[in-house]
Amino acid sequence: MLDIDDLSISIGPHEIVSIEHLSIPAGRRLGLVGESGSGKTMTAMSIIGLLPREAVVTGSITFDGVPMVNRPERELSKIRGSEIGTIFQDPLRALNPTMRVGKQVAEALRLHNTVPKQQVRSRTIELLDQVQLPEPEVLARRYPHQLSGGQRQRVLIAMAIACDPKLLIADEPTTALDVTVQKEILELLGRLSDELGMAVMFVSHDLGVIQAISDHVAVLYGGRLAETGPTDQIVRSPRHRYTEALIDVNPGHPEDITASLGKALTTIKGSVPPLGAFLPGCRFRGRCPHETERCVQEPPITEMDGGHVFKCWNPVEVP
Amino acid sequence: MTDLSSTDGLFFDYGSHTRRRGVDDDWTLRDIAVTIPAGSTVGVVGESGSGKSTLVRLMCGLLMPSRGEITFAGRSVNDWLSEDRLDFHRRNQIVFQSPASSLDPRLRIRTSLSEPTKALERRRPDTAELTGWLADVGLSGDVLSRYPHQLSGGQLQRIAVARALSVRPDVLYADEPTSALDVSVQAQVLNLLMGLKSRHGLTMVLVTHDLAVVARVCEEVIVLKDGQVVEVGPTADIMTDPKTDYTRTLVQASRATSLSF
Numbered sequence: 231m232l233d234i235d236d237l238s239i240s241i242g243p244h245e246i247v248s249i250e251h252l253s254i255p256a257g258r259r260l261g262l263v264g265e266s267g268s269g270k271t272m273t274a275m276s277i278i279g280l281l282p283r284e285a286v287v288t289g290s291i292t293f294d295g296v297p298m299v300n301r302p303e304r305e306l307s308k309i310r311g312s313e314i315g316t317i318f319q320d321p322l323r324a325l326n327p328t329m330r331v332g333k334q335v336a337e338a339l340r341l342h343n344t345v346p347k348q349q350v351r352s353r354t355i356e357l358l359d360q361v362q363l364p365e366p367e368v369l370a371r372r373y374p375h376q377l378s379g380g381q382r383q384r385v386l387i388a389m390a391i392a393c394d395p396k397l398l399i400a401d402e403p404t405t406a407l408d409v410t411v412q413k414e415i416l417e418l419l420g421r422l423s424d425e426l427g428m429a430v431m432f433v434s435h436d437l438g439v440i441q442a443i444s445d446h447v448a449v450l451y452g453g454r455l456a457e458t459g460p461t462d463q464i465v466r467s468p469r470h471r472y473t474e475a476l477i478d479v480n481p482g483h484p485e486d487i488t489a490s491l492g493k494a495l496t497t498i499k500g501s502v503p504p505l506g507a508f509l510p511g512c513r514f515r516g517r518c519p520h521e522t523e524r525c526v527q528e529p530p531i532t533e534m535d536g537g538h539v540f541k542c543w544n545p546v547e548v549p
Numbered sequence: 550m551t552d553l554s555s556t557d558g559l560f561f562d563y564g565s566h567t568r569r570r571g572v573d574d575d576w577t578l579r580d581i582a583v584t585i586p587a588g589s590t591v592g593v594v595g596e597s598g599s600g601k602s603t604l605v606r607l608m609c610g611l612l613m614p615s616r617g618e619i620t621f622a623g624r625s626v627n628d629w630l631s632e633d634r635l636d637f638h639r640r641n642q643i644v645f646q647s648p649a650s651s652l653d654p655r656l657r658i659r660t661s662l663s664e665p666t667k668a669l670e671r672r673r674p675d676t677a678e679l680t681g682w683l684a685d686v687g688l689s690g691d692v693l694s695r696y697p698h699q700l701s702g703g704q705l706q707r708i709a710v711a712r713a714l715s716v717r718p719d720v721l722y723a724d725e726p727t728s729a730l731d732v733s734v735q736a737q738v739l740n741l742l743m744g745l746k747s748r749h750g751l752t753m754v755l756v757t758h759d760l761a762v763v764a765r766v767c768e769e770v771i772v773l774k775d776g777q778v779v780e781v782g783p784t785a786d787i788m789t790d791p792k793t794d795y796t797r798t799l800v801q802a803s804r805a806t807s808l809s810f
Contacts (some may be wrong), residue, residue: 231676265731265732265733265734266702266731271598290638345583362697378597378598393647408596409598409758409759409799409802409803409806410596410798410799410802411596412806413801413802413805413806416805416806435731435806436732436806437732438806438807438808439806441809442805442806442809445617465808465809466810475733476732477808478701478750479732479733479736480732480807480808480809481732481735481736481739481759481761481762481764481765481807482761482808483761483763483764483788483803483804484764487764487784487785487789490610490765490784491764491765491767491768491784491785492590492743492766492768494740494743494744494767495736495739495740495765496736497733497736497737497740498733498736501701501733503704511609514785537648543557
């Protein structure tokens with residue numbers, strides 16, 4: 231349903247994103263994972279044309295058979311919010327503080343004329359109920375500041391699914407939330423995606439969160455696709471050295487808490503280089519503990535069973 | 550271990566300082582009795598609104614209790630603040646969640662880093678001292694001339710830690726110090742805090758909603774819910790055998806979003 235081929239996003243002299251191929255079949259969930267500055271958000275936003283004005287995009291993004299790259303703004307804005315829904319990290323900033331939340335959900339419905347005028351109100355309540363907000367009639371009359379962080383994110387999800395989108399882009403939607411609320415929101419998104427047959431592109435820096443929501447994952451580093459494939463397979467047996475590092479760095483839940491207490495956590499050497507400061511060849515060079523002489527060249531693409539693909543000269547050995 | 554800091558029958562409410570209130574009223578913190586043993590690392594966990602940040606702000610003297618007592622090094626915090634206010638603040642330092650907003654955007658790092666020494670010790674630190682503090686948190690002296698916007702989140706959090714430690718405190722309170730950071734940077738900052746703690750013989754109180762972090766760093770945990778302590782104990786016990794439903798929910802939620810192999 232969504233196909234990305236030879237996508238390249240540049241700002242000025244710097245190529246920020248360069249992806250050979252990435253796709254999401256209808257109704258499926260894909261996680262984009264990587265550190266800050268790895269190009270996750272740029273990749274997601276390029277789909278709906280929400281990039282900085284000076285960004286130059288080449289290659290092809292096909293959504294439901296329709297090309298999206300360099301599409302006129304008028305057509306894009308019709309697709310945004312109707313066929314592709316979006317939710318962001320900070321729900322408070324995404325809501326209008328001076329408008330009751332019910333009205334904001336109704337606005338999403340009116341804008342795309344999805345239901346007849348007389349039904350807007352009842353559909354609004356239905357949507358608030360669908361995202362499991364308690365007493366939707368009462369809640370619809372509240373202002374954003376009267377809701378908790380989790381409730382605000384639910385309102386945004388209600389707005390995003392208002393027009394039955396085929397794809398939902400979720401950019402770190404649970405990063406600002408408590409663990410308990412995070413779990414509820416992830417469960418809600420999973421359930422809505424199953425019930426509505428809605429595909430999800432889920433952006434996060436936390437592989438644990440990605441594993442909880444999506445069956446497939448794409449690991450990005452320096453704007454390049456390091457590894458992609460089924461989430462469980464990649465978490466259990468990563469091949470790319472960056473994926474391996476991302477897994478090792480996750481504090482997780484140790485088996486023996488007393489033994490691991492106070493012991494240093496595994497880290498990734500250095501930090502993500504600033505734009506334009508990546509070395510040629512493999513992007514992870516300089517931070518990778520398994521670097522070889524060959525890594526100065528662009529790494530080869532290795533395809534394995536089950537759609538597991540990685541780009542690494544010196545991959546993790548499979549046992 | 551002796552107790553360095555403790556609270557007894559502590560009540561607090563943001564609006565109640567002038568009002569008479571009964572113990573049954575709706576308090577932000579209600580009847581808190583906790584102890585922080587000297588030299589330990591204690592985690593304070595709970596959901597948003599549970600009062601965990603309020604508790605550490607009270608303990609380090611940034612807020613005054615509505616009722617009850619806070620004791621530091623065997624002496625009431627009230628006495629400390631009226632008799633040795635500067636010394637109390639020197640001994641109790643805190644770092645916050647967002648390093649970008651705890652450093653003044655208009656000041657060079659040199660100025661921000663010098664502030665606690667100027668305020669609490671009435672002197673101006675020299676470049677050698679400043680560079681030494683930065684080296685302690687793994688940064689070079691180059692950053693002294695920079696402004697906050699020129700540095701990354703991880704670097705800024707290191708500077709906030711260096712600034713707190715510049716006055717050689719007894720206790721370092723850290724309020725969600727890694728929540729705004731990437732997982733990779735989070736591990737670096739946690740390692741830094743653990744290393745500094747053992748090098749300087751600090752006592753550390755870590756506020757977080759992330760039990761995975763607590764499990765790696767803290768010996769003891771205080772679980773707060775709606776302003777009350779629901780459970781206190783060694784981390785391993787609380788993580789493997791929580792005694793209350795609330796703690797169980799927290800542990801399960803944390804496991805559900807952790808990597809599983």
